[in-house]
Amino acid sequence: GAGVSQSPSNKVTEKGKDVELRCDPISGHTALYWYRQSLGQGLEFLIYFQGNSAPDKSGLPSDRFSAERTGGSVSTLTIQRTQQEDSAVYLCASRQASVQSYEQYFGPGTRLTVT
């Protein structure tokens, strides 16, 4: 089946604008993660959804960042009033929660550039 897909692949926006990044996980995967990868940095955890449970938002860097997951499938990461330091690659990953190995499947990422 299809892997994790993300859109857009690239997004250039002006400082102060809002952006929405989309993630389509693998069908049947109940767990979904968002990460941020800045230039020269590792993966920074942002948020985690698991089924109908309340999401783990502990990694969101500020209240300008939010995410939702509709119907337990597609997820949208929203960044309001973007700042230049938000420029990064945003990666989404999903996994089958019933599998104990915790293996995550990653999408290709969205490269966000804030000018």
Add this chain to the structure above:
Amino acid sequence: AQSVTQLGSHVSVSEGALVLLRCNYSSSVPPYLFWYVQYPNQGLQLLLKYTTGATLVKGINGFEAEFKKSETSFHLTKPSAHMSDAAEYFCASTYQKVTFGTGTKLQVIP
């Protein structure tokens, strides 16, 4: 709290030489351990994983890693580097939550 440390943000090897990328974890309970590879402008792809059982794990593209509980290590190796191995490699551990290392960029010199 668990953590993952990757020694060396950049590693260079000659084509045909041994590849050794180091990863140490910190966890009070032996976690599941992973190595992912990221090629330029792509997402992360699973190379191999350790869950239980055999401590020497073989992955794709000729890579393998050995779980050493006494050393809390999970180093990644490949006997002979190929140009196509040039990428960034991430070690990760999971015990309830996934923690990634900061990554090691592998350069292969012809």
